Amino acid sequence: MYSATATPVPDFLDLIPPERRSDPHALLQILIQIQHAYHHVPQEAAKRLAAEMGIPLVRVQGLLSFYSFLSPQPQGEYVIHFSDNITDQMFGNRELVALMCQRLDVNLGETRKDGRVSVHFTSCTGMCDQGPAALVNYLPVTNLDRERIERIADLVNAQIPLKDWPAEFFVVKSQIRRSDVVFRKPIEPGAGIRASLERGGAFLPEWAEDLAPSDARRHHLERGGAETLKEIYHSDLRGRGGAGFKTGIKWESVRDAKAGDHYVLCNADEGEPGTFKDRVLLTDYADMVFEGMTICGHVVGSKIGILYLRQEYWYMKEHLENVLNSRREAALLGKGILGTDLDFDIELQFGAGAYICGMETAMIKSIEGRRGIPRRRWPLPVHQGYLRCPTVVNNVETFAAATVISAKGGAWFAHNGTGQSTGTKLFCVSGDCERPGIYEYPWGVSVHEVLRDCGALDAQGVQVGGPSGTMINTQEFDRSACFEDLVGTGTLMIFGPQRDMFEVVKNFALFFQHESCGLCTPCRLGTTLLANYVRKFEQGCGSPVDLEELRNISGLMKTMAHCGLGQTANHHITESIEKFPAIWANRMKTTEFVPAFDLDRALEEARGLTGRNDSEAHLAPVEA
Amino acid sequence: MAEKLKVATCSLAGCFGCHMSLLDIDERLLDLLEVVEFDRSPINDIKHISQPVDLGLIEGGVCNAENVHVLHEFRKMCKILVAVGECGITGGLPSMRNSFTLKECLEEAFVRGVGTENAHIPDDPEIPLLLDKVRPLHHIVKIDYFLPGCPPSADALWYFLTELMAGNDPSLPQELIHFD
Numbered sequence: 001m002y003s004a005t006a007t008p009v010p011d012f013l014d015l016i017p018p019e020r021r022s023d024p025h026a027l028l029q030i031l032i033q034i035q036h037a038y039h040h041v042p043q044e045a046a047k048r049l050a051a052e053m054g055i056p057l058v059r060v061q062g063l064l065s066f067y068s069f070l071s072p073q074p075q076g077e078y079v080i081h082f083s084d085n086i087t088d089q090m091f092g093n094r095e096l097v098a099l100m101c102q103r104l105d106v107n108l109g110e111t112r113k114d115g116r117v118s119v120h121f122t123s124c125t126g127m128c129d130q131g132p133a134a135l136v137n138y139l140p141v142t143n144l145d146r147e148r149i150e151r152i153a154d155l156v157n158a159q160i161p162l163k164d165w166p167a168e169f170f171v172v173k174s175q176i177r178r179s180d181v182v183f184r185k186p187i188e189p190g191a192g193i194r195a196s197l198e199r200g201g202a203f204l205p206e207w208a209e210d211l212a213p214s215d216a217r218r219h220h221l222e223r224g225g226a227e228t229l230k231e232i233y234h235s236d237l238r239g240r241g242g243a244g245f246k247t248g249i250k251w252e253s254v255r256d257a258k259a260g261d262h263y264v265l266c267n268a269d270e271g272e273p274g275t276f277k278d279r280v281l282l283t284d285y286a287d288m289v290f291e292g293m294t295i296c297g298h299v300v301g302s303k304i305g306i307l308y309l310r311q312e313y314w315y316m317k318e319h320l321e322n323v324l325n326s327r328r329e330a331a332l333l334g335k336g337i338l339g340t341d342l343d344f345d346i347e348l349q350f351g352a353g354a355y356i357c358g359m360e361t362a363m364i365k366s367i368e369g370r371r372g373i374p375r376r377r378w379p380l381p382v383h384q385g386y387l388r389c390p391t392v393v394n395n396v397e398t399f400a401a402a403t404v405i406s407a408k409g410g411a412w413f414a415h416n417g418t419g420q421s422t423g424t425k426l427f428c429v430s431g432d433c434e435r436p437g438i439y440e441y442p443w444g445v446s447v448h449e450v451l452r453d454c455g456a457l458d459a460q461g462v463q464v465g466g467p468s469g470t471m472i473n474t475q476e477f478d479r480s481a482c483f484e485d486l487v488g489t490g491t492l493m494i495f496g497p498q499r500d501m502f503e504v505v506k507n508f509a510l511f512f513q514h515e516s517c518g519l520c521t522p523c524r525l526g527t528t529l530l531a532n533y534v535r536k537f538e539q540g541c542g543s544p545v546d547l548e549e550l551r552n553i554s555g556l557m558k559t560m561a562h563c564g565l566g567q568t569a570n571h572h573i574t575e576s577i578e579k580f581p582a583i584w585a586n587r588m589k590t591t592e593f594v595p596a597f598d599l600d601r602a603l604e605e606a607r608g609l610t611g612r613n614d615s616e617a618h619l620a621p622v623e624a
Numbered sequence: 625m626a627e628k629l630k631v632a633t634c635s636l637a638g639c640f641g642c643h644m645s646l647l648d649i650d651e652r653l654l655d656l657l658e659v660v661e662f663d664r665s666p667i668n669d670i671k672h673i674s675q676p677v678d679l680g681l682i683e684g685g686v687c688n689a690e691n692v693h694v695l696h697e698f699r700k701m702c703k704i705l706v707a708v709g710e711c712g713i714t715g716g717l718p719s720m721r722n723s724f725t726l727k728e729c730l731e732e733a734f735v736r737g738v739g740t741e742n743a744h745i746p747d748d749p750e751i752p753l754l755l756d757k758v759r760p761l762h763h764i765v766k767i768d769y770f771l772p773g774c775p776p777s778a779d780a781l782w783y784f785l786t787e788l789m790a791g792n793d794p795s796l797p798q799e800l801i802h803f804d
């Protein structure tokens with residue numbers, strides 16, 4: 001299918017059914033399809049799409065420049081994206097990338113002259129417990145080591161089709177190391193939605209079915225939704241996507257909203273580096289997630305759910321479609337669910353590489369086929385969300401919990417956890433430990449307990465909740481993971497005594513610089529300034545003056561940035577200054593300000609052009 | 625009478641527009657001269673700062689070796705150093721050359737330019753060598769305050785100076801930094 005020649009590929013829109021070609025909301029999904037087929041989006045394709053959709057070409061180009069997995073320039077027949085989370089880096093991804101480039105005779109970020117292969121970095125791919133990882137033609141390859149890299153390079157050089165590569169390369173393990181009350185005995189498919197319908201008395205004896213007047217049936221349905229909402233309230237469930245908003249309040253707002261159709265969106269963007277619980281849930285418990293969405297549909301009166309899956313999880317597409325189909329066959333999805341009047345169906349949509357698309361309003365824009373740029377906070381998505389209609393956005397894990405609550409009751413659920421944080425939580429453990437993977441604990445578990453269970457008692461620091469979360473040192477290991485203390489997505493990246501925490505800081509700073517959407521100045525410039533200052537310290541040019549500047553910029557971002565990304569993109573800076581002061585102090589060679597660049601070298605080019613070498617043609621460093 | 629505040633000013637890679645704006649405070653200049661005394665400044669054509677001063681105002685970014693020397697002199701001699709105007713704060717208009725190499729710029733001006741005679745890149749030791757990139761002031765020395773605007777308005781300069789002299793926080797109010 002792929003053509004390595006630079007001439008426009010004919011008929012590239014043939015992939016797309018004609019009715020979709022004219023729908024601008026489908027733009028992103030279509031571009032992803034073209035990207036997968038041709039490993040870039042040719043200019044011709046962009047032009048034709050713009051024409052068929054009746055939108056300006058810049059809108060198509062805007063998407064190509066925004067989403068990192070879309071590219072206007074041809075990429076290799078084999079496109080390799082190395083995951084660049086700090087955990088990948090700790091386990092040697094830099095050396096592996098260098099080896100790969102050398103074996104393939106290609107420069108990082110470029111396409112080889114024969115069009116065969118290109119090698120890139122990308123943000124965390126969610127394989128942190130089995131890294132270093134990469135994506136080859138958008139499919140994950142895990143547990144990379146020198147041997148695997150050499151074999152991959154040979155396969156590429158020999159032009160072996162991906163389907164003939166060893167299957168073990170593509171194995172993604174779930175690695176659930178500890179289950180608690182929820183996942184020890186997962187809910188059977190259908191039990192949650194059945195309970196929700198039963199609460200309203202939706203199931204009549206068979207003989208009564210045909211007799212019941214349709215408004216009575218509707219009444220039963222209605223009452224079931226109301227009762228299930230009460231259970232969600234009783235459970236005190238809070239969103240698992242990071243912010244911890246009460247799910248009951250969110251669902252009720254949409255249920256009560258009068259205007260337009262209602263929508264249920266499941267946020268499977270999972271972009272926070274170090275986080276991979278949604279991947280495991282969708283792999284092993286997809287039914288529970290889809291069922292939670294269906295229950296939500298029942299409660300809020302929605303007929304359409306959309307699962308927004310990050311591009312890195314493209315490999316799950318077939319699996320998820322199979323689960324959806326078997327649910328349709330079992331009357332758990334589609335028209336007339338379990339014989340009642342409840343209609344609800346779910347479609348999949350994909351992201352294309354943008355961390356910000358996990359932020360709910362950005363995600364909504366992305367699903368609408370636009371650049372994923374957060375909009376202003378009001379009106380809230382519960383009032384005007386997807387297509388300006390009332391919309392629930394919840395995390396994958398939140399929907400799974402809703403299924404449990406519907407099946408077992410809110411009180412049962414609330415029995416576990418702490419006062420403010422009910423239920424159990426999946427924790428993603430990676431980094432320097434003996435047993436990385438997924439751990440289910442009741443909320444409130446201490447960091448120390450997790451470290452003990454995963455075999456990491458010698459840790460010097462832990463990043464809780466991903467780069468936007470909290471960086472803690474050994475003195476804080478008795479803190480507990482719950483909304484009262486260390487909130488976040490349940491992510492623990494562990495750093496052993498041998499690690500340089502400065503490398504962690506640098507990785508995070510570059511991550512945020514790359515992922516800032518650029519809408520607002522405090523974040524667009526702030527993330528770049530932070531990264532520049534970090535580089536300045538790395539070069540040994542840092543001083544207390546720069547440290548103060550880092551604090552100032554961080555404070556400004558915290559208070560002035562438009563969305564959560566910019567507001568939290570400075571945590572790793574301020575916290576590392578406070579908790580790991582030595583990594584900064586060690587890199588300060590002066591107490592006075594010095595430039596981040598060599599002044600004399602800045603004259604080198606002019607010396608070359610003029611042939612001068614007199615004393616005025618040099619700049620000595622000033623004595624402090 | 626209290627001792628006068630000693631002030632030095634200079635223009636590096638700037639257009640003198642910021643200095644013009646300072647003169648634009650009009651008759652308030654007379655009030656200003658009651659309380660400040662100018663050391664090195666294009667206003668009085670003194671070439672070097674003669675003694676440590678309280679306040680240094682610099683317009684323009686840093687484009688050549690001489691700019692670097694002057695900037696170092698100011699940092700050494702001024703208790704408080706202020707970047708005045710867009711060029712000092714970001715490099716401003718002159719930094720538009722940063723997207724080209726120095727070679728491209730100089731060849732465009734002195735070799736390929738329309739009507740150039742004796743085409744060659746000037747190499748006289750009297751002429752300060754250009755840096756590869758135009759830099760904002762704070763890339764080279766510590767700057768204490770930044771006065772935004774191109775140029776900062778006379779009112780902004782007046783406000784800044786009077787508040788500073790009164791010992792207050794000289795942060796500009798919204799209306800003085802609101803440009804649209």
Ligand SMILES: Cc1cc2nc3c(=O)[nH]c(=O)nc-3n(C[C@H](O)[C@H](O)[C@H](O)COP(=O)(O)O)c2cc1C
Nearest residue numbers: 239240241267269270271358359360394395398564
């Ligand atoms: C920069 C940023 C990234 C986010 N990424 C995710 C994500 O990947 N997955 C997610 O569920 N929520 C993410 N969120 C939170 C969502 O905006 C939203 O709060 C969440 O999906 C709501 O679901 P919940 O109430 O079930 O947690 C992100 C927020 C921000 C500010």
Ligand code: SF4
Nearest residue numbers: 517519520523563566
């Ligand atoms: S804070 Fe960053 S990510 Fe959020 S809107 Fe501003 S620029 Fe975009």
Ligand code: SF4
Nearest residue numbers: 638639641709710711
């Ligand atoms: S900031 Fe504006 S007025 Fe001041 S020197 Fe630069 S160009 Fe001239």
